[in-house]
Amino acid sequence: MQKVPYEKPVINKISAGVPDKFGMKSTIQPITEIDDVAIKNLISEYGSPLYVLSEKTIRDTYKKALAAFETRYPKVQFAWSYKTNYLNAVCKIYHQEGSWAEVVSGFEYEKAIANGVPGNKIIFNGPDKSREDLIKAIKNNSLIHIDHLDEFYEIASVTKELQLTAKVAIRVNMDAGIYPQWFRFGFNYESGEAWNVLNKIMQTPGFELIGLHTHIGTYIMAPQAYGIATTKLAQLAVRVFHKYNHHIQYIDLGGGFASKNTLKGAYLPGSDTCPTFDDYAEHITDALHQSDIPYDHMPTLFLETGRALIDDAGYLLGSVLANKRLPDGRKSLIIDIGVNLLFTSFWYEHNIVPASYTQPDLENTTIYGPLCMNIDVIREAINFPVMEKGEHVVIKRIGAYNMTQWLQFINYRPRIVLIDTDGNTHIVREQETHETMNQMDRLPEHLK
Numbered sequence: 001m002q003k004v005p006y007e008k009p010v011i012n013k014i015s016a017g018v019p020d021k022f023g024m025k026s027t028i029q030p031i032t033e034i035d036d037v038a039i040k041n042l043i044s045e046y047g048s049p050l051y052v053l054s055e056k057t058i059r060d061t062y063k064k065a066l067a068a069f070e071t072r073y074p075k076v077q078f079a080w081s082y083k084t085n086y087l088n089a090v091c092k093i094y095h096q097e098g099s100w101a102e103v104v105s106g107f108e109y110e111k112a113i114a115n116g117v118p119g120n121k122i123i124f125n126g127p128d129k130s131r132e133d134l135i136k137a138i139k140n141n142s143l144i145h146i147d148h149l150d151e152f153y154e155i156a157s158v159t160k161e162l163q164l165t166a167k168v169a170i171r172v173n174m175d176a177g178i179y180p181q182w183f184r185f186g187f188n189y190e191s192g193e194a195w196n197v198l199n200k201i202m203q204t205p206g207f208e209l210i211g212l213h214t215h216i217g218t219y220i221m222a223p224q225a226y227g228i229a230t231t232k233l234a235q236l237a238v239r240v241f242h243k244y245n246h247h248i249q250y251i252d253l254g255g256g257f258a259s260k261n262t263l264k265g266a267y268l269p270g271s272d273t274c275p276t277f278d279d280y281a282e283h284i285t286d287a288l289h290q291s292d293i294p295y296d297h298m299p300t301l302f303l304e305t306g307r308a309l310i311d312d313a314g315y316l317l318g319s320v321l322a323n324k325r326l327p328d329g330r331k332s333l334i335i336d337i338g339v340n341l342l343f344t345s346f347w348y349e350h351n352i353v354p355a356s357y358t359q360p361d362l363e364n365t366t367i368y369g370p371l372c373m374n375i376d377v378i379r380e381a382i383n384f385p386v387m388e389k390g391e392h393v394v395i396k397r398i399g400a401y402n403m404t405q406w407l408q409f410i411n412y413r414p415r416i417v418l419i420d421t422d423g424n425t426h427i428v429r430e431q432e433t434h435e436t437m438n439q440m441d442r443l444p445e446h447l448k
Contacts, residue, residue, distance in 0.1 A: 028362060028385060030354045031394040034315055035419045039355040042417065043392055047431065048319040049337045051403060051416040055093060057313035058399075059421070062097045065309060068277035072285040075300040079123050081255055082108040084306025084400050085314075089418050089428040091115050094309075102304040106133040109142075123252070123304070125171070125213070127151075127185065134158050138166045145169045145213045145252070147186055152200065159206025169211030169252065170197055174232050176216045176225040185215065189232050198236065202244050209246065211302070212236055215254025219263065219307070223275045226253055227283035234291035237299065247294075252302035253284055259311035261348045261397050277308070307400040314399025316342060317355070320387045321370060331365045333384065335393055338369030338376050340407040341414070342398060345378050352378065355392035358385040371410055408432065 032039055035054050043050060062078070069076040079102035080094035086108060091101070092115060101112035104126030112122050119140025127147040129137070134151075135158055137144050146152050146168055155166050171186030172194045187194040201207045212233045216225055230253060237248040257280055262270040288301065318337035326332050339345050352367060365384035369376040378395075387393070406413060412432035417425050430436075 027360055028353055028358075028383070030357055031315075031396070032356060036423055037419055037425060039317060039392055039394060042425070043317055043319070043355075045425070046415050046417050046427070048317060048392065049341060049414045050317045051341075051398075051414065051429075052315040052317060053087075053090065053399065053416065053418045053428070054313045054315075055418055055420045058090070058093050058310065059097060061309055061312060062094065062099070065277045065303075065305065066098075068281040069285065069301065069303065072281050073288060073301055075298065077250075077300055077302050079252075079302060079304050080309075081304050081306030082111060083404060084255075085310050085403050086111055087403060087416065087428055088115060089426075090310065104128075106130060106136075109133060109137065113140075120167075123302070125215075125304075129154075131158065134166075135162065138162065138164055141167060143167055143169060143211060145171050145211070146197070146201075147171050149197070152197065156204055156206055165206055165208050167208050167210050168201060169209070169213045169250075170194060170201070172212060172214045172233060172236070174214060174216070174229060176228045176232075178217055178220060178222055178225045180217070182215065182217050186213075189236070194236060195239065198240060199243075202240070202246065209240070210248070211250040211252055211299075212248055213252035213254060213302075215304070216256060218256050219258045220256045221258050221273065221275060223279040223283045226280055227287045229253060230284050230287035231291065234288060234293055238292045241294070241297075247297040248299050250300040250302050251288070252304065255303075255305045255307070257305045257308035259307045259397060259400065261311060261344070261350065264347055264349055266349070310399035311397045312399065314397065314402065316395040316398045316402070318393050318395070320389050320391045320393065322389060323387075326366070331363050331384075331386075333365055333367045333387060334370060335367060335378065336370050337378060337393075337395065338371040338409070338411075339378070340369075340371065340409040341402065342369075342378060342395065343402055343405040343407075344398065344400070348397075349379065349382075350398070351396040352382065352384075353394055353396075354385060354387060355394050358387060358391075361385065403429075408437070412437070 034052055035056055079100035082103045100121040101117045102123040103109045103112050119142045122142040124137050124142050125145045134155055144166055159166050172189050173183050173186045174189035187197045201209050214229050216229050233251045240246050258274045260271045260274045316337055318335045321334040321336055324332045362383040362385055365382055367379040369378055415427055415431045416429040418428045419425055
């Protein structure tokens, strides 16, 4: 009998998909419709690529979040984070549901006013508030969250000039037991800086201290961190009461709640590990109930969560441009969605699926966008079926930040469509054109 030739063992790295005791998942579930509207009909009517928003999901998610807090605490107020998605249609939906506006720039402040939000229901955050912004906010009785001492002195100057009083809070940064700690914004709790600024405010004419605010970070997977933050803000509120016999009207826990997207490098999908609104609410409201704030002066709880409210409502539809086989043998797919339209692809392993049923066999695939840049990678490695040029794909959970941080690059930015609660579709932002791109350009005479 002939001896079998020796073959050395080979270890192949698994770069797409994680095996468990049941083996590798061998199927992928397509998304053929959104709110009963067929993907192929949406692309046929509005083009590819295409953003789609579900009004039903927006409203349902908001109601679920609100219920999680209102069933645990008597005074709750959400303020929609404009920077997360400031499409007018999106903002209007949240305001209809009862949400205030939270803005971080003069531009966003103007959008909130134009969307019909009363000035006294606008929270003005951020480190960049011009003197003109502050004058407008003070005259409109908006809630100004002071970020740094230069802003404090600017407000003091404005209120003296206008002979008005500014309604203010301070932003507090702190150690809430998570990493990285956000020390860039506001005044530090542990060093005593926040308490020193509160004393300045209480002793300076033209200021009415009405709130305390913190925003401990982004995509926070540890709800207990919010309990720590709430406890520290409550302790500041109690100190203000003991020294000045002054009651804080609200405590603002900012945003940062995680969505069900999966962070790069995570072992398990975000849909399995993401805390619920109930998880966050339990830690925050428990801390308030257990604080030493007098019962008859419990503050309103403000929440500025954005990502967790809108991510699930957003989809990005696209089409296959080409297939390629890479030199190392791996399969690659080129689609018409680039990182300029999907900015969050830099930190999420986005859930991308076909828009129709395909053959069941999956192969380790790299999915590229259409940009002439090597960084244009939508998924570095994903088990994906064979797809032909012109077939469609769907990317889930893209409602947060992608429509505010997107970039016009190489191609025109596409339409955004809203599916209302009755299943009707509406264009809420038109596709860019040659005319719109040139609208702001000015050509010097010598170049004409």
